[in-house]
Amino acid sequence: MEMATSLEDGPPNPSFDMRAAPIRFPRSASTREPPRPAAPVPPRLSATAAASLSQPSTPRLSFSTPVDPAKLDAAAYRCISSVLKKDGQIISVAAANGLIYTGSQVNTIRVWKLPEFTECAQLKTKASMVVALQVSNDRVYAAYADCKIRVWRRTWEGVVKHVRLATVPTAGSFLRGYIAGNDKTKHLGPISSLAINTSDDILYSSSLDKTVKVWRISDFKCIETIQAHPEPINAIALADDGVLYTASDDATVRVWRRNFCSGSRPHSLTVTLPTKHSPVKTLALTSDGSVLYGGCTDGYVHYWLKGWFSGQLQYGGALPGHTHAVMCLATVASYVVSGSADSTSRVWVREADGFHSCIAVLHGHRGPIRCVAAFPNRGMDDQCVEEGCNVCTGSLDGVIKVWRVRNSLAQSRDGSINAREYFELA
Numbered sequence: 001m002e003m004a005t006s007l008e009d010g011p012p013n014p015s016f017d018m019r020a021a022p023i024r025f026p027r028s029a030s031t032r033e034p035p036r037p038a039a040p041v042p043p044r045l046s047a048t049a050a051a052s053l054s055q056p057s058t059p060r061l062s063f064s065t066p067v068d069p070a071k072l073d074a075a076a077y078r079c080i081s082s083v084l085k086k087d088g089q090i091i092s093v094a095a096a097n098g099l100i101y102t103g104s105q106v107n108t109i110r111v112w113k114l115p116e117f118t119e120c121a122q123l124k125t126k127a128s129m130v131v132a133l134q135v136s137n138d139r140v141y142a143a144y145a146d147c148k149i150r151v152w153r154r155t156w157e158g159v160v161k162h163v164r165l166a167t168v169p170t171a172g173s174f175l176r177g178y179i180a181g182n183d184k185t186k187h188l189g190p191i192s193s194l195a196i197n198t199s200d201d202i203l204y205s206s207s208l209d210k211t212v213k214v215w216r217i218s219d220f221k222c223i224e225t226i227q228a229h230p231e232p233i234n235a236i237a238l239a240d241d242g243v244l245y246t247a248s249d250d251a252t253v254r255v256w257r258r259n260f261c262s263g264s265r266p267h268s269l270t271v272t273l274p275t276k277h278s279p280v281k282t283l284a285l286t287s288d289g290s291v292l293y294g295g296c297t298d299g300y301v302h303y304w305l306k307g308w309f310s311g312q313l314q315y316g317g318a319l320p321g322h323t324h325a326v327m328c329l330a331t332v333a334s335y336v337v338s339g340s341a342d343s344t345s346r347v348w349v350r351e352a353d354g355f356h357s358c359i360a361v362l363h364g365h366r367g368p369i370r371c372v373a374a375f376p377n378r379g380m381d382d383q384c385v386e387e388g389c390n391v392c393t394g395s396l397d398g399v400i401k402v403w404r405v406r407n408s409l410a411q412s413r414d415g416s417i418n419a420r421e422y423f424e425l426a
Helices: 046-052 069-076 171-180 409-424
Strands: 077-085 090-096 099-102 108-113 118-124 130-136 139-144 149-157 159-169 190-199 202-207 209-214 221-227 233-238 245-246 252-258 267-274 278-284 291-296 302-306 313-319 327-331 333-341 345-350 356-362 371-378 384-395 399-406
Touching: 077 139, 077 356, 090 130, 090 384, 090 399, 099 130, 099 139, 099 384, 108 159, 118 159, 130 190, 139 190, 139 409, 190 252, 202 313, 209 233, 245 278, 252 278, 267 313, 267 327, 291 327, 333 371, 345 384, 356 409
Parallel strands: 090 371, 190 233, 233 278, 278 327, 327 371
Antiparallel strands: 077 399, 090 099, 099 108, 108 118, 130 139, 139 149, 149 159, 190 202, 202 209, 209 221, 233 245, 245 252, 252 267, 278 291, 291 302, 302 313, 327 333, 333 345, 345 356, 371 384, 384 399
């Protein structure tokens, strides 16, 4: 099969082209224009005041001590690998168990081994365009442009191997629904995101058809269809306690809880979080579920904080910096990584007081960054070797890059503390 060699070749990207409208990103600005002068830094709000305030009429920006961007970028990150295959646009990426999975416009999922980032396997199907990827334990879930999900099981027999398990929806369920004239098992629009609840044996899939489908993993049967939003759903995120978050073009994030005693519709809407008239393109949760991030077309990363006692989400602020839509997000430890249509990726660190500092702006791609994955810096003994994280970015320019980001702010802070202790002892 002849593979696409440029952004114009191959099938269209469902996240943009399948809506029959040209791509227009808000706050668009040419990347060739000279950099704008730095904005004045407003005074920081205390954590108590930030938690008590409701969402303001304009995004409250999260700033830190100003640092020279040129010096910060040069010392904070480096690109350790850059790969260009004849796969067209890179649309999805997932990282787990020392492996990275990347999906593109073609019918091949490439598997890369860390830390050397060498290709070690390929997953091939007849369908093309891998629009979403999720890895859970030893299983790999991939959503394709044909509105179906393929499932593989990973095995370790000296080398990495993957065995195809199923196609969701299964042929039997799809045929029964088609004969009955009431086919509700298959999405009617492109799948945009996947999420897995292993404790409840559930797979979630969101779609541009404005629904979220709930699949039972044991037999891959669709057990519920959630009419989640009045507009296309771009992303979903799942917390460890089973709370489901959905993001849509209607400029809201909705929170859903599963009630096992509610019959045929176990998922119920609990709260709707507005994002100030800006469609939400991507979501990410911290590992403990205490902070929810939403990337929007206005170029901001909005975030919400979960109260310690109430458990309710309150608006925390917005992270500025991108000049185009935020298309993807990832979190690891206290780090947040954002990828944007402005061809850059930003790495933020969440400090103990709840404020965020941008520690790196990753430059190098020549097209919008469509997907990111983040994982910790580890040595040969699987221990963290330094303050920072590793980032894998996939772009519509067809290039996959791996970055090593160092938290220079933490090291400079530690140095100042050590110096103060030295003088106090002297």
